[in-house]
Amino acid sequence: MTALKTRITDLLGIEYPIIQGGMAWIAESTLASAVTNAGGLGLIAGGSAPIDYLRDQIRKTKAAVDGKPFGVNIMLMSPNAEDLAQLVIDEKVPVVTTGAGNPGKFMAAWKDAGVKVIPVIPSVGLAKRMEKAGADAVVAEGTESGGHIGENTTMCLVPQVADAVDIPVIAAGGIADGRGVAASFMLGAEGVQVGTRFLASQECQIHPTYKELVVKAKDTDNIVTGRTTGHPCRNVKTKFSKRLASGEMSGTITPEEFEEITLGSLRKAVQDGNLEEGSFLCGLIAGMVNEVKPCKEIIEEMFAQAEKLLGR
Numbered sequence: 001m002t003a004l005k006t007r008i009t010d011l012l013g014i015e016y017p018i019i020q021g022g023m024a025w026i027a028e029s030t031l032a033s034a035v036t037n038a039g040g041l042g043l044i045a046g047g048s049a050p051i052d053y054l055r056d057q058i059r060k061t062k063a064a065v066d067g068k069p070f071g072v073n074i075m076l077m078s079p080n081a082e083d084l085a086q087l088v089i090d091e092k093v094p095v096v097t098t099g100a101g102n103p104g105k106f107m108a109a110w111k112d113a114g115v116k117v118i119p120v121i122p123s124v125g126l127a128k129r130m131e132k133a134g135a136d137a138v139v140a141e142g143t144e145s146g147g148h149i150g151e152n153t154t155m156c157l158v159p160q161v162a163d164a165v166d167i168p169v170i171a172a173g174g175i176a177d178g179r180g181v182a183a184s185f186m187l188g189a190e191g192v193q194v195g196t197r198f199l200a201s202q203e204c205q206i207h208p209t210y211k212e213l214v215v216k217a218k219d220t221d222n223i224v225t226g227r228t229t230g231h232p233c234r235n236v237k238t239k240f241s242k243r244l245a246s247g248e249m250s251g252t253i254t255p256e257e258f259e260e261i262t263l264g265s266l267r268k269a270v271q272d273g274n275l276e277e278g279s280f281l282c283g284l285i286a287g288m289v290n291e292v293k294p295c296k297e298i299i300e301e302m303f304a305q306a307e308k309l310l311g312r
């Protein structure tokens with residue numbers, strides 16, 4: 001048993017205070033059930049996937065975790081958000097995390113159905129609003145995270161959110177080992193959300209080229225695209241992502257052209273490993289992720305190190 005028992009382990013009924021990032025196109029039943037079975041909270045990402053596919057993923061996960069808790073991440077900018085909000089109720093999914101927007105309009109229905117709600121937020125203001133709306137916890141996600149990001153860093157955001165709300169705070173962005181977990185706890189978090197480390201897990205179903213890019217990435221092999229569209233996204237630095245970022249900055253790629261070029265680019269990365277047209281979303285901490293391992297090993301090593309550092 002972990003010594004790091006917190007309000008998050010109690011709330012979710014998990015052994016280790018770790019939740020897996022709800023990575024669109026990536027977080028499916030194999031990864032989610034591996035994280036849950038290792039004592040964390042695995043998540044299935046809704047992304048913009050069809051509802052029938054997601055129902056199947058939820059049922060597959062249920063069958064693989066023997067009553068242990070898991071969750072679904074709902075990307076609020078997605079056209080399927082409304083249907084997925086209902087599906088998690090119908091399927092009695094224990095936990096929902098949300099990203100890329102304000103889940104306020106779904107909150108009452110989820111609370112009535114007994115779903116635990118954990119919005120991912122990039123600012124103190126949104127954390128306070130989510131607490132008021134009835135959120136059970138928040139994920140304070142720093143700009144070190146992969147994918148769609150806010151401006152504030154994990155180091156600055158987590159303590160400010162922890163001061164501003166009474167509900168438990170989960171830190172995200174730049175956490176890939178026990179030092180990151182211990183640091184998060186020092187900043188006032190009671191749990192961590194980890195994405196990038198799980199990209200390089202054995203159970204993660206991404207194309208081998210994607211995994212190799214994450215494992216080989218150095219500290220500087222990372223770039224943010226989409227700043228001109230209002231939806232900045234953190235990626236592995238490739239010829240494609242560099243061309244996008246410089247085109248945006250010089251104005252040779254308009255925001256409209258950017259949207260067109262990147263439509264479907266995450267699928268091309270995840271399923272095809274397409275280096276010419278794929279967006280390999282990935283956090284800044286990839287430079288420290290150098291080995292593919294099973295989720296169970298990743299989690300156990302992380303918390304053994306964190307507990308030692310925290311003197312528990």
Ligand code: TUI
Nearest residue numbers: 024075099100101102120121122146147148149150231
């Ligand atoms: O959502 C994420 N990360 C993501 S979503 C994604 S898929 C995507 N595809 C195309 C364009 C954009 C995304 C890939 N990665 N993380 C959680 C997160 N939420 N980061 C930032 C936010 C956020 C931003 C604004 C949350 C709330 C928010 O509120 C605005 C409002 O309505 O008040």
